[in-house]
Amino acid sequence: MTLPPAIREDQDPFATVGLFGGLAHFLIFLRWTSYACPHCQGVFRRDFWPHDVRLGNPTRICRKCGIPFDDGSREWPELRIAQRLRFFLPPGVQATGGALLFCAIFTLFIAPGDVVDLLAGTVVVLIFLSPILVWCLARLLWVLRSKNRFKNDPFSMQRKMGTHGTI
Numbered sequence: 001m002t003l004p005p006a007i008r009e010d011q012d013p014f015a016t017v018g019l020f021g022g023l024a025h026f027l028i029f030l031r032w033t034s035y036a037c038p039h040c041q042g043v044f045r046r047d048f049w050p051h052d053v054r055l056g057n058p059t060r061i062c063r064k065c066g067i068p069f070d071d072g073s074r075e076w077p078e079l080r081i082a083q084r085l086r087f088f089l090p091p092g093v094q095a096t097g098g099a100l101l102f103c104a105i106f107t108l109f110i111a112p113g114d115v116v117d118l119l120a121g122t123v124v125v126l127i128f129l130s131p132i133l134v135w136c137l138a139r140l141l142w143v144l145r146s147k148n149r150f151k152n153d154p155f156s157m158q159r160k161m162g163t164h165g166t167i
């Protein structure tokens with residue numbers, strides 16, 4: 001049985017304001033996507049990152065009407081490569097990583113030439129990027145839990161048949 005998918009709606013209040021239309025691109029945190037039950041239109045989640053990838057069992061029982069639907073979540077083995085990349089490095093983390101990398105390079109640039117060697121450079125870059133590495137490590141734990149859930153969940157058999165990825 002295929003469940004009806006959740007209704008996705010992009011909320012972009014600034015797009016309708018002509019004067020500030022150009023600014024809308026910079027106000028990404030004031031845009032959000034809401035997901036609603038396809039049966040009763042009850043909103044169950046709001047995401048501030050567009051196309052956020054969520055790991056989990058897609059079957060969700062609506063709290064309002066009690067009818068199941070597909071909330072768009074998928075377990076790790078069901079994701080495509082692009083979705084897997086996006087799970088590890090969503091746009092906000094990519095931007096933060098880029099800014100931190102820039103700071104690391106700037107630090108190396110202003111440091112006296114005689115103290116900067118390959119080892120020092122690597123250490124500086126790793127220190128600056130450590131928040132991103134910690135983030136990826138936390139995401140890895142989610143992935144391992146998701147793979148485990150997918151392997152042990154008898155109800156995912158049906159979904160497994162439609163999956164060509166490796167488990």
Ligand SMILES: [Zn+2]
Pocket residue numbers: 037038039040041042062063064065066067
């Ligand atoms: Zn509902």
